[in-house]
Amino acid sequence: MSMRFTTTTTSRSATKTSCSLLKGTKKQSKSSSSSSRVSSSSPKSSTRRRIKCFAGKNEEEEEKKKTRDDETKNTTMAKKIVSLSTALGVSLTMTTMPLVGDDVAQAYEYNQNQISQLAGLQANPVTNARALLRNSLPIDCKEIRQIQKALESISDDLRVPGVKFSGVEESVNKSLKIVKNDANKIVDKTASAKKDQVRQYLKDLGTELQDFQTIVANKDKQEVPVAQQKCLSLVTKIEEALVNEFPYQVPAPYDTTLPRLEGRATVEMEVKIKDNAVTPGGKLTIVLDGYNAPVSAGNFTDLIQKKFYDGMKIQRSDGFVVQSGKPENAPKGVDGYIDPATGKERSVPLEIMPESSFMKKKAPEYDFTFEENGMYREQPVLPFNAFGTLAMARREADNNSASSQFFFLLRESELTPSGTNILDGRYSIFGYVVDNQELLRDMKVDDEIVSMKIVRGAENLVKNERAAPTPTTQEEQAPASE
The missing domain is CATH 2.40.100.10 (Cyclophilin-like)
Structure with a gap:
């Protein structure tokens, strides 16, 4: 009896299964004598299977070695990344000191997901400076944050070849709905002195979003990012106006x-x-x-x-x-x-x-x-x-x-x-x-x-600025003459 099988290089259990199949085939080939064709081919077939089994074991060892090498590489890179922070700290003050050269370049070329895994964290950071500044405003207004998030998500739709207009349309419509239905909630969270200003910003935002709808309907790819930034600029102004006071006391001293x-x-x-x-x-x-x-x-x-x-x-x-x-x-x-x-x-x-x-x-x-x-x-x-x-x-x-x-x-x-x-x-x-x-x-x-x-x-x-001490002249120091 002749049986074909494939030894996988990524699974130890698959190799064991292949070897057990080989043993079963050897027993069957010894007990079978009804066909001269089968019996004459069995020794060669058995030899080939032994070779395949040994090859499977060798491939398994190579896979283990590769895994160990990858783990060593990851550990080495992790150490480089950690040690790089110290090197950066030293060099960020001493302006004449160079960085650590090749390690920096290698670290930058290293896959971001691998770095995140080494850190034990998932990294999907916001990299747009204006978005980071919006996120860091100390405000508590769910409605304007929802508009911000919807409009910022359009950037993902712009990365799709040809622009994902269905996503853009959904974000624009959602934002406009909030402006129409919840504008008063946003105004209510604004200090009295800024309420009229925020009302005007919301009115302008509604107008821009309606124009944005027309751009989406016309599938104008060039105008989508322009309209997005116009709307986000108004969102930023609204969010800045929602900060009613400095939120905490700077500690002494x-x-x-x-x-x-x-x-x-x-x-x-x-x-x-x-x-x-x-x-x-x-x-x-x-x-x-x-x-x-x-x-x-x-x-x-x-x-x-x-x-x-x-x-x-x-x-x-x-x-x-x-x-x-x-x-x-x-x-x-x-x-x-x-x-x-x-x-x-x-x-x-x-x-x-x-x-x-x-x-x-x-x-x-x-x-x-x-x-x-x-x-x-x-x-x-x-x-x-x-x-x-x-x-x-x-x-x-x-x-x-x-x-x-x-x-x-x-x-x-x-x-x-x-x-x-x-x-x-x-x-x-x-x-x-x-x-x-x-x-x-x-x-x-x-x-x-x-x-x-x-x-x-x-x-x-x-400023908290103290005046510089006034130099004292010798005349001022000398005692008055009688």
Whole structure:
């Protein structure tokens, strides 16, 4: 009797089954003598089966080895990712120190899902800066959040070849229905001084959504993203107007010793790019978030108003971050702004808002990283997800050593998906670049920050500034003559 079978390379049980079939075939071939054709072919067939069985065992061993190699590779990459956070911490303050080269490139090329699995978390982060800023507004209004979510989901429909118009239509219709039926609920949650303003925004949003319906009916692919952004711009204005007060008290001593931004501010940063045939530079728009990082954003706003950054050079640009903020010709050991009130370098604490505190309208975490606080599963409200994330640089050994140095992250968060505690939960994020982010790619060392200006929200800055001590002259020190 002759029997054909296939040995699989991915299942140990399949190999055992194949071998047992081979044994049964051998017994049958020995007892069978009724057919000379069968008996004459049995030895060769049995030999072939033995070869296949041995081959199956070899393939099984190779599969085991491959699995072990993959596990070793994953473990090695996990160690690289963890160790990279330390390397990043050191290099984010020391502007002359390079990153860890090949490990960074390899880590970025590593599959995001594998990194997420290593972290034990699922990563599907929001990477749009404006969406992150909308999500981080301290408001409690289900209706406007539903409109926001519906309109933002259109971005997924735009990724479908030819645009998924059924999805766009559903989102637009849902949003318009909420505006028509629940506008009063949204207005009721607004402070009295802003109610008329919000009513007008809702009226304008309804008009834009009706125009959006026409665009969808005409299947105008080019106009869909334009209409989406117009509607989301109005949603942002409504949500900003719904913030009725600063939601918490900044803890001592930072409430009285450092500037703080109680709200948001918009910055226009003009840069001059040298030796570039494509662009001479331009202006970036940055939104500073004082709701979730009031001290870090307040410090930055204060230094902008002092024109501290005007004329300063880009001090680091390595494809991972663009960094500046160290005073030129600074004394040895000085990395940041010298406060004239004290004659010492201003120190800004580590400041990170966890989602659990945000939901309860509590203050951010200060002084300690999430890891040091045992908050391994905590998510920051402002994550390192967007290209152009703005954060404070600091010394790795001192969480509260930030001063005036800042950096922009130049990668969407492939290496640092939310919650993996590689950069999230370790550095103070206080804003995002929302317009002309592509200029960051062109910036290099010695390019110039021509100027930074607060174009909106300057009134939200609480300076807490002490006057510099007045020098005492010798005449004032001498006793009065009789």
